[in-house]
Amino acid sequence: MHPFPIITTKKLILRKIEENDIPTILELMKEKAISEVTLNIPFPYSENDARFWINMARKGFENKNQYIFGIEDTATNNFIGGIDLAIEPNFDRAEVGYWLGKPYWNKGYCSDALATIINFGFEQLNLNKIFGVHIFENPASGKVMQKCGMQKEGELIDHIKKGDTYFSYVQYGITKNLWK
Template structure:
């Protein structure tokens, strides 16, 4: 795969993150509600964070170990979030991650984007397993996984630390993990 893939759904296009997306990435990812619901999004979120994310996406595609897509409306092509697969080539599996701007929550868009990424992972990348974790406080993310027929696999108590401004501000968060294997995908 030499060209960055473009995935299309009924309402969305998932494609390469572009420099012109940076203002929207900063505006949307800078929302504290996004940060509270993701594992590693920095806060405050600056332009250099968006540039770094775009560079990681581009180098990951070149190395074939990270496929990060912009989520866009298919009619306007406006950036509204990000989704991707981080590949573990040795074990032929990937971790799925995603975020969507708050203005577009509760519209089924993340569910639609996840469905497209799962299909891409199994049909194009020939993965054996895709898994995703969410903060247990973010039940909406778990619902996205359930709607995509992923299977609950594990719970991790106080598993990650969310960094605060000082060490006293750090908090430990619990995670829930869902999965889909190739055989589960093929049986849908």
């Protein structure tokens, strides 16, 4: 098996998530706002949740159906969030998902990570399409996707349930031909 890829930009390093990232992950996840704008992150976030995420990353890479990267700031070497591609091999497409610790919001990190992972998906994984969703309550995520060339494809109303609440979301996508 090939080693987990490490992708470097001017601002970021996208790398494998490690056990020693758990304390930082837990510190970042103390902020309820992260859970409020994502579908798959619980609050409160426990050490078991972090271990589950790391194990999911390992299994996804082994099975070649998911690449979950930790996001590290090159200026400080701090772990600041995560980004992943969940691959649907029968369709040559993947869903992208991402989160950042609140201190790192609105600083261009997410746009940099998303553009980098889109390029990785098309150039290294030979995907045809990458799509992502955001809940209505997180329009900033839609702006990130638009900034990276993704186009709005539609809205799904009350489509996802988290706890006792139904959420609507917007889907964006980009194809390899549009990326070039």
